[in-house]
Amino acid sequence: MMTDTTPDTALPERLARAITLAGPVPVAQYMAAANAHYYATRDPLGATGDFTTAPEISQMFGELLGLWCADLWDRAGRPDVAWVELGPGRGTLAADALRAMAKAGLTPPVHFVETSPALRTAQAERVPAATWHDAIDTLPTDRPLIVVANEFFDALPIRQLLKREDAWHERLVAAQDLLFLPIAGKPLPDAVIPEPFRNAPAGSILETAPAAVGIVRALAKRLVAQGGALLAVDYGYEGPALGDTLQAVRAHAFANPFESPGEHDLTAHVDFTTLAAAAQADGAVAWGPVAQRDLLGGLGIDTRTSALAKASPDRAEALAADRRRLMDDMGSLFKALAITSPGWPNPAAFA
Template sequence: MSSDSPLIPPADFVRTAEEALPERMARAIALAGPIPLSQYMAAANAHYYASRDPLGTGGDFTTSPEISQMFGELIGLWCADLWDRAGRPEVAWVELGPGRGTLAADALRAMNRAGLAPPVHFVEISPALRDAQRARVPHATWHDTVDTLPTEPALIVVANEFFDALPIRQLVRRGEGWHERLIAAQDTLFLPIAGPAVPIAVIPEPLRDSAPGSIIEVSPHSVAIMRSLAARIVAQGGAMLAIDYGYEGPALADTLQAVRGHAFANPYEAPGEHDLSAHVDFTTLAAAAQSAGATAFGPVTQRDLLGQLGIDQRTAALARRTPDRADALLADRTRLMDAMGTLFRALAITRPDWPVPAGYGE
């Protein structure tokens, strides 16, 4: 993430009085014209995450670490195993967008049992979530961007449901050409419109002759962050595990969605009051890492990764220890492995001289 982080609101939307975000955005659009979808998404998510803890039954959505301790524990063991087979170098553990710190707390507990007790670095800009993280991992160091992460030790980076919240651009086919989708406003009613034409060279060749109305999504912010981290990993040593819902592109899709109260909402209503996200193009992320010299593995499904890491054995062990929770543990395991297990994918990258990560071997 560069110093002009995509999660920091654009200067046009900085609060000048007691205006709510929709009014500020509508005023900026009235003054300067429609804005790219990426700018709309960046401002909306910056406000959303800065103003609340969105997780859990009382929030808007639930992530895998909040479903079961097993998720974080298995990710921690993945990290410890890779570190051990790499020769136990000095490492720093990094999490991007660490939510409430639940994954980190569970992963660190598992890593510590395996002999790995690294310094912890969180990349997080939300004051509300930083408070929650501090309660669970008080010794962490916080960063606004990846630019200030340590430059000496190897880095083991975990990004669970991070890339899906980064801004996207949408390119729409109209007639014989492709146009960038912009956001216009009528008072505080926001709506997508077709903007300027884009050069045909930016459209993947297999998709150039798609039918009118077709949409391609790209995320330059995601590519920039992945390249930056991959370059660090190549220079310093280490690995990264990115888990998110997504696909292997190029593909035609309109995956922009809003979630509020565990239900889908209109992404163009009340910006800043619900979570905006889009499916992740893992093919593009892998190519970005490889362009920086890193080795990419996968993606594999979350089901395959957790299965290879031993979730069935861990479920059975916890059930033996706490028989009264056996049914709940099995339900949690099923939730992680069934619907979420096929929707979510996991991409790993390493420095070329590091071992093949667990879950990605033959």
Template sequence: MSEDALPERLARAIALAGPIPVSQYMAAANGHYYATRDPLGTDGDFVTAPEISQMFGELVGLWGADLWDRADRPAVAWVELGPGRGTLAVDATRAMARAGLTPDVHLVETSPVLRAMQAERLPNATWHDAVETLPTDRPLIVVANEFFDALPIRQLVKGPDAWRERLVACQDILFLPIAGKPVPDAVIPEPLRASPAGSVLEVSPAGVAIIRTLAARIAKQGGALLVVDYGHEGPVLGETLQAVKRHGFANPYENPGEHDLTAHVDFTTLAAAAQASGAVAWGPVEQAEWLVTLGIDSRAAALARATPDQAERIAADRMRLVGEMGRLFKVLAVTATNWPVPAAFDRG
């Protein structure tokens, strides 16, 4: 069957084996979505911070270079998870080079479409299908910008009698969420177990597994991880699964594989998982605070002086990064125990 027939494939699988967890549905939909298109930009479905302004990637790069410098300049590998078009990596490596840091670049990317775009801009990079194959012989400086929000989530729904996992059923090619079998109470954080009927709890085992793997590697090898995403400090109740198409919202259960499915990131759980793996977690802090502390205002002023005809656009881009987006998005850092305190996280 052709690659563009994901709804039919999912419908057949559900007909044969029964309803599937939301996590399985989300994994299949996003796997197809990212493998078959460039979703970014005004002509795509959404725009990320690196695509808004070079200032974002530059400050990420300088953040890493500062940490590397204060860690006595070891040989490091620069890693990005889900690097999109490669825009952040290009801007970050340019800024790092000015600070004397020219690391090998490693990109964790499974989409052949996006890999081809990244290769045009970063021809010397090394690509990986998963974090497990990243270098083991040096510290890692890892960046994950809008990566964790696209990982599969489980949805647990409180019924009249018990918490149940939400499943996805199908009639013809019409997909719809339904309640599945009860889940053990141990799956639900104790403060939330007595929540009223209809409450929804979202968890991301995939996200926890990845951050635990990376944190264990960082604890052993040295280095840092920077996570930038939209989310909350949890656990909290509420349904955040959404579909984005053409810069607007869509029904997550229509046309799987043809729009981006995301959910808010639970930064508290990610931080706890990192610390349980032997690393130190910092934050989260709001993206706006993080960018301002790192000097986005000075960088915007310098760019405006260098290109006065672009001053209005630069100011608008800065405001977009530190305005509503800057409040919704949060930044979490993870470091090895013997590495310095990362910039803009002095409060821990």
């Protein structure tokens, strides 16, 4: 895979040169290279960055996810667990979750899966005792894992398949100087396309996420063997479905994903149905997905908003606005999927 983990402002030139020499690359390869460079070279979060995530909007988000973890741990018999976050941003969610967990008696060792030097520095300021990993392979194997992944899976590379009049084709990225554009590759056999979509109209796009499926399956095997749970929150849908969801965000506005690779965040909507099926294939139990508003509502966001407003009346209006962003603006687009080890309790807020 063409990836880049070193700060280098010349990614578009190098990527264009590689495509010129070796030919067009799959969308997944282009996305992987662009995002590896993007995250390695900046802190993309906040008002001065490119986007804002739920933990940066309000402390309530991380606190409630922390209480979700503590409740599950308590009902599982309070085992000696490790707490893991995939793609922990600035460490804001972790700091808020750990504070809430500690009040419930859970003070686990913390493990971050993060490759960005810039973000590791920010995380260390908030959670200095964490242990960092480049991949999930080096996570502890001697205890149950409680894993949180907020807006992690959407940034993993996706494949795009394009239907033309004759057949389905892999969508590739070509380059003309520094102009990148998607094109159709060679025809694909019908066997690789789900049967309901084989006769889809020309112009249809089908997305798959082999990288996300691989991580979920690896974690599911860990949970089955070691115990524990995974809570994934992201924007997405219950598939399978057709549609082009690849998008780029820069300075809090949408951008062309095929312009200036490595200079904006590339993401795609998460197919939660596929991730749930992947976990179940390896013996884990999948719960949901449920809408973010149902998750946070079930975990008591209204009670927490009222408590914080009572403690700081001058913040009451801002707290209400934060709650609206989490519950109304993001409440239905964002969804949550829980995956647990067989024998672990039903997770809170999942029917």
